[in-house]
Amino acid sequence: METLWFWLVSVMVAIYVVMDGFDFGAGILHLVVAKTNEERRQVLGAIGPLWDGNEVWLLAGGGSLFLAFPKVLASGFSGFYLAMWLVVWSLMLRGISIEFRSHVQDGLWRHFWDATFAVSSVVLPVLLGAALGNVLRGVPLDGTGYFSMPLWTDFQLGPQPGVLDWYTVLIGVFALVTVTAHGALFLAWKTEGPVHLRAKRLAPRLWLLVLVVWVAASAATARVNPAILHNLPGAPLAWVAILLYLAGLGLVFLGLGRERFLLAFLGSGAFILGLLAASAACVYPVMLKSTLNPAFDLTALNASVGGHGLRTGLVWWLFGFPIALGYVAFLFRFHRGKVSAAEEGEGY
Numbered sequence: 001m002e003t004l005w006f007w008l009v010s011v012m013v014a015i016y017v018v019m020d021g022f023d024f025g026a027g028i029l030h031l032v033v034a035k036t037n038e039e040r041r042q043v044l045g046a047i048g049p050l051w052d053g054n055e056v057w058l059l060a061g062g063g064s065l066f067l068a069f070p071k072v073l074a075s076g077f078s079g080f081y082l083a084m085w086l087v088v089w090s091l092m093l094r095g096i097s098i099e100f101r102s103h104v105q106d107g108l109w110r111h112f113w114d115a116t117f118a119v120s121s122v123v124l125p126v127l128l129g130a131a132l133g134n135v136l137r138g139v140p141l142d143g144t145g146y147f148s149m150p151l152w153t154d155f156q157l158g159p160q161p162g163v164l165d166w167y168t169v170l171i172g173v174f175a176l177v178t179v180t181a182h183g184a185l186f187l188a189w190k191t192e193g194p195v196h197l198r199a200k201r202l203a204p205r206l207w208l209l210v211l212v213v214w215v216a217a218s219a220a221t222a223r224v225n226p227a228i229l230h231n232l233p234g235a236p237l238a239w240v241a242i243l244l245y246l247a248g249l250g251l252v253f254l255g256l257g258r259e260r261f262l263l264a265f266l267g268s269g270a271f272i273l274g275l276l277a278a279s280a281a282c283v284y285p286v287m288l289k290s291t292l293n294p295a296f297d298l299t300a301l302n303a304s305v306g307g308h309g310l311r312t313g314l315v316w317w318l319f320g321f322p323i324a325l326g327y328v329a330f331l332f333r334f335h336r337g338k339v340s341a342a343e344e345g346e347g348y
Contacts, residue, residue, distance in 0.1 A: 001310045003285070005068035006300040008317060010280040012064055016057035017128075017276060018182075018269045019328070023047040023054060025183015027094065027121025028176075031114060033187060033198040040114060041341040044098060046190040049335045051098065053327065055091070060324065067313045071145055071303040072287045079139055079147040080131065083163050087127050094120040122176065129175025133168030136279065137161070137224050138289035141296045157224065159291045167224050174210075174217040181206035182268045185252070189261035192338045203264070204256050211249075225289070228282040238281035245274025 026047050034040040065073045077084055093116055101113035140160050141147045152162035155169070164172075184206050187199035222229050232238055251267025254260075283289070287303060290296035304310065 001307055001314075002068075002300045002304045004314070005064070005304065005310055006284060006287070007280070009061060009064045009068060010277065012057055012061040014273050014276040014280075016054070016061055017179075018272050019054040019057055020051070021125070021179040021182045021272060022186040022265070022268075023051040023183065024121050024125050025179045025181065026187055027117050027183070028125075028180045029183055029187065029199065029202065031118050033184075033195050033202065035194070037110065038341045039193075039195050040110075041102070042191055042193075042195050042339060043187065044101070045341060046187060046339045048098070049331055052095065053331060056324065060320075064313075064317070068305060068310060069287060069298075069300065069303045070305060072298050075141065075146050075288060075298060079141075079149055080134070080163060082151055083127060083131065087124065090120045090123045090127070094124065125175040125179045126172040129172035130164060130168040132175070132279070133171030134163060135288065136171070136221055136228070136283065137165075137167055138291040140292055141288055141290035141298065142292060143296055145296075145298060147290075161291065167220055170213075170217055170220055174213045177206065177210050177213050178272065181210050182265075182272065185255075185261055185265040185268050189265050190339050192340075200259070200261070203261075207252055207256070225283075228279075231282045231284075235281040235284070238278045241274045241277035241281060243274070245271045245278065248272075248274055 026043055030040055030043040034043045062073070097113040097117035097120065101110050101117070104110075137157070139147050139149060150162045152164040153160070155162070155165045157165060157167060181203065184199045184203040188196055188203055191199065248267040248270030252264045252271065255262070255264025255267055285300040286297050287300060288298040290298075
């Protein structure tokens with residue numbers, strides 16, 4: 001049951017990254033691909049019906065982590081306290097900027113919220129990518145199950161690292177580049193006119209950059225946590241995930257070459273899902289790795305609640321998860337087709 005919940009939590013976090021990733025990417029790119037107020041409203045119209053629903057997956061992943069592995073959640077939130085607050089503020093500012101920019105028909109007001117939207121969209125994937133880097137690298141977890149970390153020290157690895165070092169920053173940059181490329185494909189698929197043309201031109205360049213940073217991040221991960229490569233031969237799910245992200249990468253370039261942007265966008269989602277699934281399979285059962293002593297690791301086996309809680313939670317998960325998936329499918333179906341900018345006074 002602990003293994004099942006490890007994968008349920010991992011799946012929901014991966015879905016969040018794929019779903020919120022494309023609207024992060026749209027936010028990062030909207031000052032580049034959209035030059036006029038109408039074009040920026042078109043970008044906001046593309047993600048408008050979807051962005052707040054996408055963030056439900058973050059709540060679902062966090063709630064599932066609290067239900068199944070409260071020790072991991074408690075330890076992570078206390079150790080990453082400052083970083084978590086930066087994430088929360090970035091999420092709030094991003095949502096506020098989307099909702100507020102069109103409330104006042106003034107150029108300065110709109111430029112301020114457009115800049116806020118772009119900056120918060122950049123900060124979030126960097127922080128969340130750095131969080132993944134900390135999970136892969138390890139944290140100074142002691143025998144009490146807790147740890148404390150400054151935001152940064154000397155940017156070097158060691159038993160007492162900061163939240164940000166050269167490795168976690170590299171993973172943050174990889175996350176930033178990947179969601180930006182993911183968002184470019186979404187905009188190329190959902191928009192038309194100048195926004196579509198600019199996103200279409202940017203997407204191949206961004207995906208070539210993803211390849212370069214991916215190779216660098218993979219090599220760095222193998223150096224920082226050699227156990228990942230050691231665990232790979234005995235993790236069949238990791239091989240399935242590797243095939244998934246390689247197939248997704250192939251679909252990205254196939255879709256770009258044929259200008260079938262929905263196919264490329266689906267391939268991008270498969271790439272992200274496969275990459276996260278392979279990482280989870282190679283670190284299992286460790287959920288928080290200790291840089292002080294492997295005996296202090298928090299794992300799916302020593303950090304879970306009792307069997308009764310896991311079984312009860314599974315009943316509710318089996319009820320709620322299909323509803324959430326159905327809601328996402330309904331949104332994409334209902335809002336299918338290209339998006340045009342709304343008229344003034346009609347939302348985004």
